[in-house]
Amino acid sequence: MNKLTAEKCREQIAEWERMMSASDIAVMVERHLQAYRIALPILEQQERGEGDWIEWCGGDCPVPEGVKAEIKFRDGDCAELDTWLDILEWRHKGYGSDIIAYRIIPERAINQNGEQ
Incomplete structure (x- = not known):
């Protein structure tokens, strides 16, 4: 399994945002997008080595x-x-x-x- 990094998280956010504008599965996409938005600052802090x-x-x-x-x-x-x-x-x-x-x-x- 590949580790989720801040960069992969940013890429996934952009992909989910594109899907939201072109899809009628917006509720599911929005939930996934929220999860990645919550994860991103945590991953960025971990990668910076900040407590x-x-x-x-x-x-x-x-x-x-x-x-x-x-x-x-x-x-x-x-x-x-x-x-x-x-x-x-x-x-x-x-x-x-x-x-x-x-x-x-x-x-x-x-x-x-x-x-x-």
Whole structure:
């Protein structure tokens, strides 16, 4: 399997955008396009070798429902959340409470005794 790179992601975004304008399968294409748009900044940061924080420039919540994440605000504060991420204001308004970065917190394996 070929690894998805930022360049391949950009190419796929362009291809899906072309398909949207020439097709009546727009809903499926739009979902794929959204996924690639979410993936692109993550891939670019990984390729630049920049830690596990993902810069956020504002928009719809990029964290899938049920996923635990840590978020960083413009004022420097951080919060770890596993619920309510989708109701936070992810769009930027120029306040200290703007979310400027996030990172996914991997789930810890639980053994058969219920311990992590």
